[in-house]
Amino acid sequence: MVPQWIIEKKRDGRALADEEIGFFIQGYASGVIPDYQMAALAMAITLQGMSPDETVALTRNMLASGITLDTSSLRNPKIDKHSTGGIGDKVSLVLAPLVACCGIAVPMIAGRGLGLTGGTIDKLESIPGYRTHLDEAAFLHVLHTCGCSIIRAMDNLVPADNKLYALRDVTGTVPSIPLIVSSILSKKLAAQPDGLVLDVKWGHGAFMTTRSGAEALTRALVTTGRRLDLRMAALLTDMNQPLGRAVGNSLEVAESVDVLRGNGPADVVALTLELGVRMLMMGHVAADRKQALERLRAKLQSGEAFERLKTMVRLHGGDPRALDDPARLPSATIREPLPAHRAGFIQTVDAEAIGRAALLLGAGRARVTDKVDPTAGIAALKKIGEVVTVGETLAILHTNRRDRLEEARALSADAFRITVEHVSPPPLIALEI
Amino acid sequence: MVPQWIIEKKRDGRALADEEIGFFIQGYASGVIPDYQMAALAMAITLQGMSPDETVALTRNMLASGITLDTSSLRNPKIDKHSTGGIGDKVSLVLAPLVACCGIAVPMIAGRGLGLTGGTIDKLESIPGYRTHLDEAAFLHVLHTCGCSIIRAMDNLVPADNKLYALRDVTGTVPSIPLIVSSILSKKLAAQPDGLVLDVKWGHGAFMTTRSGAEALTRALVTTGRRLDLRMAALLTDMNQPLGRAVGNSLEVAESVDVLRGNGPADVVALTLELGVRMLMMGHVAADRKQALERLRAKLQSGEAFERLKTMVRLHGGDPRALDDPARLPSATIREPLPAHRAGFIQTVDAEAIGRAALLLGAGRARVTDKVDPTAGIAALKKIGEVVTVGETLAILHTNRRDRLEEARALSADAFRITVEHVSPPPLIALEI
Numbered sequence: 001m002v003p004q005w006i007i008e009k010k011r012d013g014r015a016l017a018d019e020e021i022g023f024f025i026q027g028y029a030s031g032v033i034p035d036y037q038m039a040a041l042a043m044a045i046t047l048q049g050m051s052p053d054e055t056v057a058l059t060r061n062m063l064a065s066g067i068t069l070d071t072s073s074l075r076n077p078k079i080d081k082h083s084t085g086g087i088g089d090k091v092s093l094v095l096a097p098l099v100a101c102c103g104i105a106v107p108m109i110a111g112r113g114l115g116l117t118g119g120t121i122d123k124l125e126s127i128p129g130y131r132t133h134l135d136e137a138a139f140l141h142v143l144h145t146c147g148c149s150i151i152r153a154m155d156n157l158v159p160a161d162n163k164l165y166a167l168r169d170v171t172g173t174v175p176s177i178p179l180i181v182s183s184i185l186s187k188k189l190a191a192q193p194d195g196l197v198l199d200v201k202w203g204h205g206a207f208m209t210t211r212s213g214a215e216a217l218t219r220a221l222v223t224t225g226r227r228l229d230l231r232m233a234a235l236l237t238d239m240n241q242p243l244g245r246a247v248g249n250s251l252e253v254a255e256s257v258d259v260l261r262g263n264g265p266a267d268v269v270a271l272t273l274e275l276g277v278r279m280l281m282m283g284h285v286a287a288d289r290k291q292a293l294e295r296l297r298a299k300l301q302s303g304e305a306f307e308r309l310k311t312m313v314r315l316h317g318g319d320p321r322a323l324d325d326p327a328r329l330p331s332a333t334i335r336e337p338l339p340a341h342r343a344g345f346i347q348t349v350d351a352e353a354i355g356r357a358a359l360l361l362g363a364g365r366a367r368v369t370d371k372v373d374p375t376a377g378i379a380a381l382k383k384i385g386e387v388v389t390v391g392e393t394l395a396i397l398h399t400n401r402r403d404r405l406e407e408a409r410a411l412s413a414d415a416f417r418i419t420v421e422h423v424s425p426p427p428l429i430a431l432e433i
Numbered sequence: 434m435v436p437q438w439i440i441e442k443k444r445d446g447r448a449l450a451d452e453e454i455g456f457f458i459q460g461y462a463s464g465v466i467p468d469y470q471m472a473a474l475a476m477a478i479t480l481q482g483m484s485p486d487e488t489v490a491l492t493r494n495m496l497a498s499g500i501t502l503d504t505s506s507l508r509n510p511k512i513d514k515h516s517t518g519g520i521g522d523k524v525s526l527v528l529a530p531l532v533a534c535c536g537i538a539v540p541m542i543a544g545r546g547l548g549l550t551g552g553t554i555d556k557l558e559s560i561p562g563y564r565t566h567l568d569e570a571a572f573l574h575v576l577h578t579c580g581c582s583i584i585r586a587m588d589n590l591v592p593a594d595n596k597l598y599a600l601r602d603v604t605g606t607v608p609s610i611p612l613i614v615s616s617i618l619s620k621k622l623a624a625q626p627d628g629l630v631l632d633v634k635w636g637h638g639a640f641m642t643t644r645s646g647a648e649a650l651t652r653a654l655v656t657t658g659r660r661l662d663l664r665m666a667a668l669l670t671d672m673n674q675p676l677g678r679a680v681g682n683s684l685e686v687a688e689s690v691d692v693l694r695g696n697g698p699a700d701v702v703a704l705t706l707e708l709g710v711r712m713l714m715m716g717h718v719a720a721d722r723k724q725a726l727e728r729l730r731a732k733l734q735s736g737e738a739f740e741r742l743k744t745m746v747r748l749h750g751g752d753p754r755a756l757d758d759p760a761r762l763p764s765a766t767i768r769e770p771l772p773a774h775r776a777g778f779i780q781t782v783d784a785e786a787i788g789r790a791a792l793l794l795g796a797g798r799a800r801v802t803d804k805v806d807p808t809a810g811i812a813a814l815k816k817i818g819e820v821v822t823v824g825e826t827l828a829i830l831h832t833n834r835r836d837r838l839e840e841a842r843a844l845s846a847d848a849f850r851i852t853v854e855h856v857s858p859p860p861l862i863a864l865e866i
Contacts, residue, residue, distance in 0.1 A: 002799045003603070004602070004603050004605050007476075008605040010605075011476065011480065011605045011606075034469075035467075035468065035469040035472075036467075036468035036469045036471070036472035036600060036603070037472070037603060038469070039469035039470070039473040039476075039604075040473065040475065040476045040604035040605055040606060042473065043444065043472075043473045043476035043477055043480075044476050044480070044605065046444065047476075047480045047481070048480070170436070170437050170469070170470060171437065171469055171470055171472075171473035172440035172441040172473055172477065173444075173473060
């Protein structure tokens with residue numbers, strides 16, 4: 001086989017055979033096939049698509065490029081959750097310890113933020129001492145001890161995806177369903193879960209801006225996952241406004257603590273419970289939705305889920321006191337309130353604009369090599385449907401970059417539209433599979 | 434401007450502005466934009482196309498990436514020929530000295546093999562000593578002395594195309610009309626010819642496998658060339674079977690010598706004369722087709738054209754004795770005849786399959802850095818319409834790679850279809866502009 005024949009075949013819209021995909025991906029992972037051939041194939045895949053068979057083969061071969069973590073010693077059903085990424089999405093921090101309290105094992109391999117969306121790994125790294133890089137033995141130790149562990153991928157775990165993910169970012173090949181599906185599932189499969197609950201985002205703040213695009217991605221993920229013997233469930237959820245009231249790493253950790261203490265924004269609580277219900281039912285630790293909800297609510301209210309997060313943080317080398325006392329979390333030197341210029345109902349809170357503003361303030365990275373400021377972001381966000389008076393605070397900008405403040409303030413102000421007419425909050429869940 | 438934004442714009446099917454094309458091409462030529470981003474853009478252009486304006490802008494920017502050669506001191510009309518490349522196309526080796534004998538100056542900048550098709554430069558380099566790399570002064574000296582010179586582009590002549598041509602070869606982005614047009618014309622324009630006669634190939638063995646695709650390419654070349662102030666003429670010719678009876682570098686040199694000695698395959702002779710007629714008429718050195726044909730035939734028959742090739746070879750440092758005595762050309766250690774398994778008329782000789790087989794035998798390159806084996810290829814090819822008996826030789830495979838022989842033999846055997854019914858040879862010229 002010759003790499004360019006495979007590229008040409010896909011360019012011409014024909015389906016690639018399993019062994020052709022394997023040859024290309026293993027060659028790319030090992031460095032025999034250079035970036036420029038992978039870039040050409042990625043663009044051909046982006047424009048010509050892939051069949052379900054090809055997507056399955058791509059996922060399998062990505063997985064086969066690296067090691068897998070042997071989690072077979074875990075007794076509890078292993079159910080993972082994946083979100084396609086959104087502004088203010090801190091659900092994993094609440095959900096993992098919560099379902100672990102209910103008898104689910106959560107061996108979660110998460111990513112860093114890129115572009116506008118934050119990454120779970122960046123959020124965890126804002127907790128003083130938290131190590132996101134564990135070896136297999138340490139990962140299993142945490143899982144056996146507290147039922148959940150959130151780590152970032154080791155270099156030898158799906159190395160083909162590590163390379164391809166960075167390449168896609170700079171070659172215009174991010175929004176391709178087969179490439180997204182294989183990237184997500186290969187990384188998830190490396191921890192050998194029994195099932196996966198997906199939270200696919202759609203809207204201004206998601207990378208699938210249209211509902212139809214997000215639906216197509218959801219169906220492709222579920223179909224491919226099932227063909228790879230994963231139990232699959234998926235929710236398609238709203239990302240037109242940010243999730244919760246906080247965007248930015250340590251600000252989102254603080255909000256997660258609020259939720260685990262029985263408070264927190266209603267949308268974060270609702271989404272966490274909905275995803276938790278699917279995880280419990282998928283793991284057969286709850287008989288039905290009602291029982292699942294009761295168990296989850298009880299673990300939140302008793303504080304057990306919060307204690308579980310603190311245990312997980314301690315096992316990762318982090319300081320659990322930073323969760324008991326948010327003053328121990330790093331914080332920004334500048335806190336700038338954004339006042340409302342008119343009274344009325346909040347009609348829109350453009351998630352993309354809030355994401356761009358948070359990135360400017362230091363909360364995200366424009367390039368893979370950028371450093372994230374853990375303290376930067378936007379907090380106390382008003383939500384769609386809420387009422388404000390003139391001068392009332394719509395949000396508080398947190399940053400250490402005074403030079404970026406003006407631009408971020410203008411962007412954030414533009415994100416809000418206020419109307420005199422009554423506005424209902426948008427439905428959180430658009431579709432369920 | 435950010436390179437991936439330009440890639441994304443083309444990916445989404447939108448037209449690029451002149452300055453965006455300039456930014457990308459100059460960035461690529463200077464090494465600021467890496468191969469993988471150029472590969473992604475090339476694939477997006479291949480699948481989404483370019484408008485006439487974009488193609489003109491791409492050609493101008495490619496040309497502007499390097500120097501131009503000042504050929505204004507040549508007295509004879511400067512008419513160049515370009516073939517889009519086919520299996521066994523060695524016409525330039527015959528045509529350049531032939532029309533030079535008739536008063537045309539041929540400042541030809543040629544390329545290396547691309548995809549399955551051989552390059553004139555690779556063929557010339559199989560002549561011992563022939564230097565394809567001359568500086569501007571040496572090139573002009575050869576042109577003033579013998580009227581024709583075939584060189585490969587200096588590194589600073591259309592450097593963007595030098596890099597892109599090699600990259601396209603290994604990224605499946607060869608058959609793109611705007612990329613072909615800008616590559617051909619930028620390189621041709623660098624030698625400042627007055628006119629250009631095109632031989633656009635269509636069929637299994639050409640970039641353009643369909644007649645309609647080749648017609649579109651022909652029209653795009655002619656339109657773009659005229660917008661760039663070149664006189665243009667074009668023939669659309671058959672490349673469903675290989676041209677002539679030899680494929681591979683030194684094998685094709687030997688066949689060119691046959692033609693220049695008044696022998697050689699009828700199709701190579703006919704095509705050379707047809708292109709020569711257009712060049713003579715475009716240069717106003719013949720009044721009409723009849724006169725042009727007479728002059729060309731006379732120069733072939735007198736041996737003057739052959740002497741002119743030898744002069745050109747000598748001026749390039751090559752050994753003209755290798756042309757007088759083909760035994761001095763390099764030859765392969767393995768020569769394997771391919772026997773006919775049935776008797777009848779040759780119905781098809783799949784040029785693509787023959788090209789792939791020749792590549793396997795060593796005559797082409799799968800990667801930019803691959804070396805071509807000058808001795809490898811396929812000779813003594815039967816032509817469509819010829820009669821064979823059982824066991825008669827359909828072709829002879831030449832190679833130094835015994836490990837590749839079996840696969841190449843299977844490919845070559847599949848290229849031939851034999852029927853009991855009478856078959857006429859296909860028409861050589863499908864369209865003329």
